[in-house]
Amino acid sequence: MNDKIFVTGAAGQLGQLVIKHLLARGVTPDRILAGTRNPEKLADLAAAGIEVRRADFEDLHGLTEAFSGAGTVLIISTDALDGADTRLKQHRQAVSAAVSAKVKRLAYTSLPNPDSSRLTFAPDHLGTEQAIKATGLPYAIFRNGWYQENLLRALPHALEHGQWYSAAEGGRISYVAREDIAEAIAVALANPATESRTYTFTGSEALTTQDIARLASQATGKPLTVAHVSDEAFAAGLKAAGVPEIFVSVLVSAEAETRAGNLSLVTDHVEALTGHASRGLAEYFREARSALVG
Numbered sequence: 001m002n003d004k005i006f007v008t009g010a011a012g013q014l015g016q017l018v019i020k021h022l023l024a025r026g027v028t029p030d031r032i033l034a035g036t037r038n039p040e041k042l043a044d045l046a047a048a049g050i051e052v053r054r055a056d057f058e059d060l061h062g063l064t065e066a067f068s069g070a071g072t073v074l075i076i077s078t079d080a081l082d083g084a085d086t087r088l089k090q091h092r093q094a095v096s097a098a099v100s101a102k103v104k105r106l107a108y109t110s111l112p113n114p115d116s117s118r119l120t121f122a123p124d125h126l127g128t129e130q131a132i133k134a135t136g137l138p139y140a141i142f143r144n145g146w147y148q149e150n151l152l153r154a155l156p157h158a159l160e161h162g163q164w165y166s167a168a169e170g171g172r173i174s175y176v177a178r179e180d181i182a183e184a185i186a187v188a189l190a191n192p193a194t195e196s197r198t199y200t201f202t203g204s205e206a207l208t209t210q211d212i213a214r215l216a217s218q219a220t221g222k223p224l225t226v227a228h229v230s231d232e233a234f235a236a237g238l239k240a241a242g243v244p245e246i247f248v249s250v251l252v253s254a255e256a257e258t259r260a261g262n263l264s265l266v267t268d269h270v271e272a273l274t275g276h277a278s279r280g281l282a283e284y285f286r287e288a289r290s291a292l293v294g
Contacts, residue, residue, distance in 0.1 A: 009016075014181070018076075020027070020182070022189065029048055029049035033053060035054070037054065064097040065101075071104045074185070081120075097208075100135070106138075108140075110141050111144060112263065115264055142181070142260055145174055150273055158224060166255065167233075168208075172206035172264040174202040174205060174207075174262065175207070180274065197213070205280070206265075216285055220289055
């Protein structure tokens with residue numbers, strides 16, 4: 001089996017970390033192919049002996065050429081959240097290109113329980129999983145939980161004002177470090193496999209908004225209370241803050257997803273692959289203190 005690993009979105013945060021951990025796990029640079037729309041952004045990888053190829057999900061012919069010679073293709077989900085199915089179309093195109101390029105295994109970054117998720121973008125992930133399974137190729141699906149880093153979007157402002165508005169009620173989320181997910185993905189990709197697997201990557205504990213506020217206060221020394229609001233009030237606050245409409249609906253759906261308990265799943269898949277427990281949120285907040293307090 002061809003053991004070259006193609007990583008799409010290699011200039012992105014997750015893609016860069018996956019490549020970092022592939023190298024750390026002993027995968028030699030000549031086994032790694034890095035794909036991006038802008039190859040000039042990956043000059044450092046090219047200098048390290050990694051082949052960089054242009055990979056544009058809107059260009060089927062070019063994408064097929066880019067995947068040529070790869071044994072495994074990791075499709076990192078794109079950020080095309082425009083409400084027009086653009087992301088699903090891009091992902092299906094990537095799957096088609098991989099099949100045309102005769103790759104031997106497909107891998108994909110999805111989200112937990114896409115078939116029952118209330119997130120507005122869940123159908124993109126479910127549709128992509130279905131397209132991958134329909135190829136008949138061995139696959140590795142990585143259902144990534146909520147990144148700890150996502151909290152940096154809301155918490156600094158909340159800590160500044162001492163109040164965090166949430167429509168999640170008592171719902172829990174098992175936040176997980178992006179780095180831990182990347183390492184787990186790298187381990188799975190580095191090991192040749194002919195059997196299909198689906199992994200769900202989460203943190204080691206599921207926390208309520210109040211739990212998270214308490215940990216943030218402990219890490220920063222700043223008081224933070226949680227104000228529970230309705231979806232409508234939450235959306236109104238986002239709009240007043242200038243958040244684009246498409247992202248307002250995404251964020252409101254995330255609160256509904258949390259209330260429904262769909263983000264509270266805790267698995268040991270990160271630890272089983274990496275050999276160590278995932279980093280806890282308290283540790284992350286201590287490391288990210290400067291970002292939290294601005």
